[in-house]
Amino acid sequence: MIRFEHVTKRYPDGTTAVDDLSFEVAEGESVTLVGPSGCGKTTTMKMVNRLVEPTSGRILVDGRDVATTDPVVLRRGIGYVIQQVGLFPHRTVLENTATVPRLLGTGRAAARARAAELLDLVGLDPRAFGDRYPDQLSGGQRQRVGVARALAADPPVLLMDEPFGAVDPVVRERLQTEFLKLQSQVRKTVLFVTHDLEEAVRLGDRMAVYGHGRIEQFDTPATVLGAP
Ligand code: ADP
Numbered sequence: 001m002i003r004f005e006h007v008t009k010r011y012p013d014g015t016t017a018v019d020d021l022s023f024e025v026a027e028g029e030s031v032t033l034v035g036p037s038g039c040g041k042t043t044t045m046k047m048v049n050r051l052v053e054p055t056s057g058r059i060l061v062d063g064r065d066v067a068t069t070d071p072v073v074l075r076r077g078i079g080y081v082i083q084q085v086g087l088f089p090h091r092t093v094l095e096n097t098a099t100v101p102r103l104l105g106t107g108r109a110a111a112r113a114r115a116a117e118l119l120d121l122v123g124l125d126p127r128a129f130g131d132r133y134p135d136q137l138s139g140g141q142r143q144r145v146g147v148a149r150a151l152a153a154d155p156p157v158l159l160m161d162e163p164f165g166a167v168d169p170v171v172r173e174r175l176q177t178e179f180l181k182l183q184s185q186v187r188k189t190v191l192f193v194t195h196d197l198e199e200a201v202r203l204g205d206r207m208a209v210y211g212h213g214r215i216e217q218f219d220t221p222a223t224v225l226g227a228p
């Protein structure tokens, strides 16, 4: 579903962020990208939805070359969740979640019904939280809305960049559990960036272990952990 072919990214200042990366993520597979800060995880992820252009090499999503796909069309098929999701502050939780269906032409009532479904899916009761504004939510709840919104267009691919990185350990553990439950229901193709080895082991069908600009291991958590 996602395929990197000899992808290198050199930033204008000369920094080589990733160097000759090749790997594949199967449809419905969750791959965690793990490694220390600055090793190229975020750069890898941002090249998938064209927020960053590779210097050389090719990336295919669902067989289509990312470099020649209209970014708007490309991103419709890719949900994106970052560490601190930006919600619209003057729209309620339900409205935030319904935004994408509305933009895609779904009528107001249907979009709100869909939004309520999505909030349920991420463990946020729409009756209790739908009418709240983002500043009336805890950090963990805001991240849940971010995930619900990313799922709104029913994208086959989900990119998650440290989505649970800014919440306390207890909430983080809960969000991980919900992610696993969600993934067992909706089966997206997931790239999940984290610097937390435990999280990478728990959430990845396979994990890409980064060294500086390179993937040093790409395998199941059991194999990675069992490796000498
Ligand atoms: P990670 O996500 O693993 O922390 P990044 O992909 O963010 O790593 O960064 C990889 C390397 O590229 C780092 O050395 C970082 O400083 C550099 N880098 C990231 N973004 C830019 C940029 N826009 N311009 C120049 N260098 C960058």
Ligand code: ADP
Binding pocket: 135, 136, 137, 138, 139, 140, 141, 171, 174
């Ligand atoms: P979560 O585990 O979902 O992150 P927390 O344990 O952080 O939730 O928050 C506990 C409760 O406090 C939640 O029901 C949340 O709605 C409420 N809460 C947290 N921050 C605020 C806030 N700024 N305004 C109103 N309620 C809040």
